[in-house]
Amino acid sequence: MSKTQYTYAVARIRALEVSLFSASTIEQLIACKDVESCLRFLQDKGWGGTDVPMDADAILTREREKIWETMEEMHVDMDVFNVLSYTNWFHNLKAAVKEVCTGKSGANIFYEGTPIPKEEMLRIIKEKDYKALPENMQTAAEEAVEALLHSGDGQLCDIIIDRATMEAIKEAGRASKDDIIRDYAESTVAVANIKIAVRALKTAKSLEFMQRAMAPCDSLNVDGLARAALAGMDSIIEYLNGNGYAAGAEALKESPSAFERWCDNRIIQTIKPQKTNPFSLGPLVAYVIARENEIKTVRIILTCKQNGLSDDSIRERVREMYV
C-alpha cells in the first residue's frame, strides 16, 4: 500500500462529493421534458460555466476539464491517473493506424489531451517509428499496422489494440501500490472479457478469435469463458454465476442494455468502498471515475432525450451513481 496519505486532497474531495449527482438528481434530470430544459437544469447545478455556451457537448467537455483542473490544483502526481486514460490513448493509436493504412481521414475521432498528440501519432504510424510510442503500445502498433496492411481486416486491427489496452491496464494494476488501481484494473479487464464473450457469441466468432481478443485476468479464466461463449448464452450465464459475476448473469438475462449498464455499474461498485476511506489515493481515483460516470450518464440521458425515448427506456440505460 502506498505511504502517501493525501489527507488534504481526500478532505477536499469529500467536500466536492456533495455536489455529485445522486440517483434522485438523475431522476429529476430524466423528468425534464426536453434537451433544453435538461441543459438549464445542468446549468442550475453549476455545470458548464459563465463562458460556456448552452450546448450539450460544450457543457460536458467543460465538466471533464474541471475534473483534471481539480486534481492538478491539489498537486497530485497525475501519473497515477494514467491507467484511467489508457482506453483514450489506445483509441488514438487505433484511429491513427486506420487513418494511415486506409487513407481515410477521421479528423474528429481522436481524443484530445493525450500525451501523444494526433499529428505526432499519425507521424509515428506513417514512418513506422514505433520506438517513439510508450513501451506498452509498440508491439500492438506494429502488429495492428501489419495486420491491416496485409489482410485489410479492421476487426483484427481492433482486437489487437483492444487486447493491448487491457494488458496495459492490467499491468498498471499489478505495478500499482494502491489497492484501488489494482481493483479497477481487474474489474475493467474482467468486464471487457465478458463483453467480448457476449459479442462474439452474437456474431458467431471462433474460439481462436476470442482467445486472441481476451486479456488474461485473475477473477476469470478466459479460456473457460471463451468455451462457454461457444456453447451459447446459457453457458455464459452459468459460467458467470459460478465465478462471482451473478449480477452480470442476471443483467444478461434481462436485456442487452441492462448488461451494458451492469458493465459500468460493476466499476462503480468496485470504487464505492472509497466513500468511507479518509486517507490514500483511493478516494481521488474514485472521484475521477465517479465524475466520468456522471458525465457519461448525463450524455446518455441527453442523447435519449434528443431521440425521443421514453423515460422508462432512459432509466434502463442510466448508470448507478457513486453517491
Added chain:
Amino acid sequence: MSELFTNGTVWALLGVALAVVLSGCGSAYGVGVAGQAAAGVVTEDPSKFAKVLIMQLLPGTQGIYGLLVAFVTLSRIGILGGSEPELVKGLLIFAACLPIGIVGLVSAIHQGRTSVAAIGIVAKKPEQFGKAMLLPAMVETYAILALLVSILAIFSI
C-alpha cells in the same frame, strides 16, 4: 557520569521531558494531519471553517496535559518550588510521568486520524457535526485517564 544516574533530580527532569516531548509530538502530528484535512474542506466550503477548526483542535489537548504534568512536577522537585528529590523519589517521579508521555503520544496520533475521518463527515453532512465530534472525543478518554494517573502519582510521591 555515574553521578548523573544516581541523582533524583535528573530522573525527575527526564520524566518531565518525556511527558512534554512525547505528548507534544503526538499533538503536533494530530493537529497537523487534522489541519490538512480541515484545509481541504475549507478550500471548497469556507463556511465550514468553525466546525472543522474544532475538530482540528481536539488532538491538541494531549500536549496541554503533558505540559500540566510537567508544571506540577517542576513545582515539586526544586525547579519551580519544592525540594530536590532523592534517587528513589526521582525514579518514582520519572515513572509517574510516563503514562501521559506514552499514552499522550499514541492517543494524539489516533485522535488526529479520527479527526480527519470526522472532518470527512462534516464535509458531507454538516448537520451531523455533534456525532462527528464525539468520535475523536472518545479517544480523549484514554489521554484523560493517563493524565489522572500521572497527576495522582506525582501528588502521592
